[in-house]
Amino acid sequence: MPEPEPMSIAVESGTRSVGDDEIVLSVDDVVKHFPVHGRAGRGGAVVRALDGVSFELRKGETLGIVGESGCGKSTLARTIVGLERPTSGAVRFRGRDLHAAGGKEWSELRSRVQIVLQDPMASLNPRRTLKQTLLQPFQIHSGVVPRAKRLERVKELVELVGLNPDHLERYPFQFSGGQRQRIGIARALALEPEVIVCDEPVSALDVSIQAQVVNLLQRLQRELGLAYVFIAHDLSVVRHISDRIGVMYLGRVAELGDRADVYARPEHPYTSALLSAVPIPDPELRGTGSRRLLAGDPPSPVNPPSGCRFRTRCWKAQDVCASEEPQLERKDGEGPQLVACHFPLSA
Missing domain, CATH: 3.40.50.300 (P-loop containing nucleotide triphosphate hydrolases)
Incomplete structure (x- = not known):
C-alpha cells in the first residue's frame, strides 16, 4: 500500500529552534x-x-x-x-x-x-x-x-x-x-x-x-x-x-556534546571508531578516510572490565585505564564536549 502523501526524500538537516535553555x-x-x-x-x-x-x-x-x-x-x-x-x-x-x-x-x-x-x-x-x-x-x-x-x-x-x-x-x-x-x-x-x-x-x-x-x-x-x-x-x-549526541558503551555514556563537535572532532576513541565505520555515499571519496577497526567483541555486561570499560578494545589504553574509571567531564575544564576518557584524542 503506498504512503498517503508525497514527501521529500531528503532529510532536513538541523531541527532546533530554541529560545531558552529550559x-x-x-x-x-x-x-x-x-x-x-x-x-x-x-x-x-x-x-x-x-x-x-x-x-x-x-x-x-x-x-x-x-x-x-x-x-x-x-x-x-x-x-x-x-x-x-x-x-x-x-x-x-x-x-x-x-x-x-x-x-x-x-x-x-x-x-x-x-x-x-x-x-x-x-x-x-x-x-x-x-x-x-x-x-x-x-x-x-x-x-x-x-x-x-x-x-x-x-x-x-x-x-x-x-x-x-x-x-x-x-x-x-x-x-x-x-x-x-x-x-x-x-x-x-x-x-x-x-x-x-x-x-x-x-x-x-x-x-x-x-x-x-x-x-x-x-x-x-x-x-x-x-x-x-x-x-x-x-x-x-x-x-x-x-542537536546533541550521546555515545553509549556498555551501560555508560562515553561522550556527550553538540552534534558538530562530536562528528567533526570526536574525543573518545570509541566515538572515533564508530564514526569511521559510517559508509561514504560518494564512490570517489570511498577509501580516502582512515577506518578504525576495533579488536575483539564488547565485554559482557555481567562482568564488565575494571576501570574504563572500553580499555580492552582501545589502542590508547594504559595502566591507569584498568585501575581508575574515567568520569564524564570536559578535559582541562574547557573542552567543547564531555568525554569519559583518561587519554582523549585531542590530548
Missing part, C-alpha cells in the same frame, strides 16, 4: 541492573544494563543516543518513560521524580513523557482499529479530553501525522510499515507530551520511508515544541536530526 528532562546517575537467572544468578550476578547515566534535555531539543547493540540504549528508553524502574538514580520531568510519583501525579507525569517504539507492527494491537488505538489514551487518561470531543481529537491526530481520517476503521495489517509508524507517532502525541523518546523509530523501515518519518518528526517538533530523545544505530540519521 530543562524539561534530567536523567541523574541512573543505574539499572537485571538479575541473572539460573546458576550464575544464585551468586547474585546481574546484567549491568545502565551503570550511572546522566544527561539533561532542553525544551525543543533533540538528543541523539548511539552505540552498539547491547550498550543499554533501549533500557534507557524504557527507564525514561517509566516502563522500567531504575535500580538507583532518578529520572526527573521538570524537576519532579517520575519514579517516586504515585497516583494522580504519576498519571500526569507519565502523560508528559511518551515513547515511539521500534517495530510499528509489534507495538500495535492487531485486534484494534486505528480509531480504537488512538481512543485508548483518552480512555486511560479520562480527564484530558471530554468524551464528546475524543473522536474529533482522533481525527486531528490522524491528519497531523499525514494519514487519511477515512481509514479510522482499518486494522494495522491494512497499513504499510511507514503508515503504522505514523500511527505510533500519533498515539504518542495524543496526550500532548513535551518529551518523546524515539527508540529506533526508523530502523524497521525502508530507506525512503525512513526519510519521510524523520521529516515528519522534525515538522512536529517545530510545530509543537517537542523535545526528543532519539535512539538509533544509524549514525547518519542521528547526525541529521540531533
Whole structure:
C-alpha cells in the first residue's frame, strides 16, 4: 500500500529552534541492573544494563543516543518513560521524580513523557482499529479530553501525522510499515507530551520511508515544541536530526556534546571508531578516510572490565585505564564536549 502523501526524500538537516535553555528532562546517575537467572544468578550476578547515566534535555531539543547493540540504549528508553524502574538514580520531568510519583501525579507525569517504539507492527494491537488505538489514551487518561470531543481529537491526530481520517476503521495489517509508524507517532502525541523518546523509530523501515518519518518528526517538533530523545544505530540519521549526541558503551555514556563537535572532532576513541565505520555515499571519496577497526567483541555486561570499560578494545589504553574509571567531564575544564576518557584524542 503506498504512503498517503508525497514527501521529500531528503532529510532536513538541523531541527532546533530554541529560545531558552529550559530543562524539561534530567536523567541523574541512573543505574539499572537485571538479575541473572539460573546458576550464575544464585551468586547474585546481574546484567549491568545502565551503570550511572546522566544527561539533561532542553525544551525543543533533540538528543541523539548511539552505540552498539547491547550498550543499554533501549533500557534507557524504557527507564525514561517509566516502563522500567531504575535500580538507583532518578529520572526527573521538570524537576519532579517520575519514579517516586504515585497516583494522580504519576498519571500526569507519565502523560508528559511518551515513547515511539521500534517495530510499528509489534507495538500495535492487531485486534484494534486505528480509531480504537488512538481512543485508548483518552480512555486511560479520562480527564484530558471530554468524551464528546475524543473522536474529533482522533481525527486531528490522524491528519497531523499525514494519514487519511477515512481509514479510522482499518486494522494495522491494512497499513504499510511507514503508515503504522505514523500511527505510533500519533498515539504518542495524543496526550500532548513535551518529551518523546524515539527508540529506533526508523530502523524497521525502508530507506525512503525512513526519510519521510524523520521529516515528519522534525515538522512536529517545530510545530509543537517537542523535545526528543532519539535512539538509533544509524549514525547518519542521528547526525541529521540531533542537536546533541550521546555515545553509549556498555551501560555508560562515553561522550556527550553538540552534534558538530562530536562528528567533526570526536574525543573518545570509541566515538572515533564508530564514526569511521559510517559508509561514504560518494564512490570517489570511498577509501580516502582512515577506518578504525576495533579488536575483539564488547565485554559482557555481567562482568564488565575494571576501570574504563572500553580499555580492552582501545589502542590508547594504559595502566591507569584498568585501575581508575574515567568520569564524564570536559578535559582541562574547557573542552567543547564531555568525554569519559583518561587519554582523549585531542590530548
